Amino acid sequence: MATPKEERIDFSAKTKLEIFKRVNTRCSVPRCKNVTLGPYVEHEGALNMGFACHIYSAAGDGPRGRGGQTEEFIRSEKNGIWCCSTHAGLVDKKKGIEFPAAVLFAWKALAEARARKLLDDTPSPLGWVDTIGFSEYGNLITPPRITLSRNTLIYGPNCSGKTSLMEAAASVSDSRYAVMFCGTSKGFHLKYKVQINYSTVDAHNKTLELEICNGSLIRREGRTPYLLPPGDLEVILCSERQTRRKPHEDDVDFLMRYLSIDKTALFYLAEMGGGELLPGDIKFEEAVEDDDDDDDDDDEEEEKIPKKKYKLDGEPYMNLLFRHRGGEFWAHLKYLSRSEYGLLLVSFAASKAHETCKQKLTLFLVDALIFNFDKFNFEKLLSMLSKSDFQSALILPPYQEENILEKSEASVELKKLAYLEQWQLKVLERSEYLNTQGSPMRSAK
Incomplete structure (x- = not known):
């Protein structure tokens, strides 16, 4: 009652x-x-x-x-x-x-x-990522900064620093993202400094500083530089940029690079299937060469023996196959629809986050990879992440703004919807930068 x-x-x-x-x-x-x-x-x-x-x-x-x-x-x-x-x-x-x-x-x-x-002295992976903020950002006047909640939706116009904040944070765990900061101005390489403030069981207030210039990365805590990622914080980014396939990659190579894991970990995650986002089964199998030679009439009645496909290093070329829950047929990764492809990649990364957060503080970030999700799948993603044991932050896809935002001239707020109750909206403003004469200019990109 x-x-x-x-x-x-x-x-x-x-x-x-x-x-x-x-x-x-x-x-x-x-x-x-x-x-x-x-x-x-x-x-x-x-x-x-x-x-x-x-x-x-x-x-x-x-x-x-x-x-x-x-x-x-x-x-x-x-x-x-x-x-x-x-x-x-x-x-x-x-x-x-x-x-x-x-x-x-x-x-x-x-x-x-x-x-x-x-x-x-019982160890614990629990913690809290408080802020991500640039103190130096090339020639920007007001570098982007954000305070995180448990589940954060990030909203702002182009050139407000949404993707920059995510890729800088992801550089904590994977230096590949530092390569994205390779801009120049008047012949000089631009410098970027970003601070990640977080708390763990052992430290109430910890600041990790990243200094990025020309794609090189230096991690510091205080005055001490560190070559390796910190042992108490993992940042996982689902980035559309990292889904661009390289010519030599099979599905195993691609997913290991995308997830920054080894083959053993990949096969372990695959056993979990597509999770809540794309319920179904996953398996890997050796690929065969496509045979389009139908001109030889003498071979029409002969049984064709599949010819295995190999990579340049002589290793078998591996394909990922997916089968929907309750389905009968397996589909190759490359034949999935665009939305299914995105759901599967986000699901893989979320499964990694679920495992990682058992060992260390984990921050899960999602960029443009979800921009083609429909309303149903976007709601399903937010609902799943709100029940997870790690912090998450997503850049709000433009096509979802009408579904979840209440806009007025004075403010932008989340609608009062059940699946948004555990989410907070953080709004970033368009940045201004100095032109070649040192005067402020509104970014036009």
């Missing part, structure tokens, strides 16, 4: 104490180091400056609503997050729109994992 909106479902004193203990008295906001318990200065006893906050609301019409949860869950420790006095007020502002339930549940899990690590 629904609870009247005026009837609150408050935590008991015992539940508040449980929420408080599970985070070792510290605020649960990832980069906050506030201790919420300490002694009075001139009196006996201890002073508490923290609050047990509801994730789903205590009031029927409160921040984030009830989320269809039972009264038992609403009043339980599972629905509580411990915050300092500053953040306790912040997370409920504007009906909690800026802090969806998925965000607070992720912060709660990270804070509790930190407390457990202090007890018995």
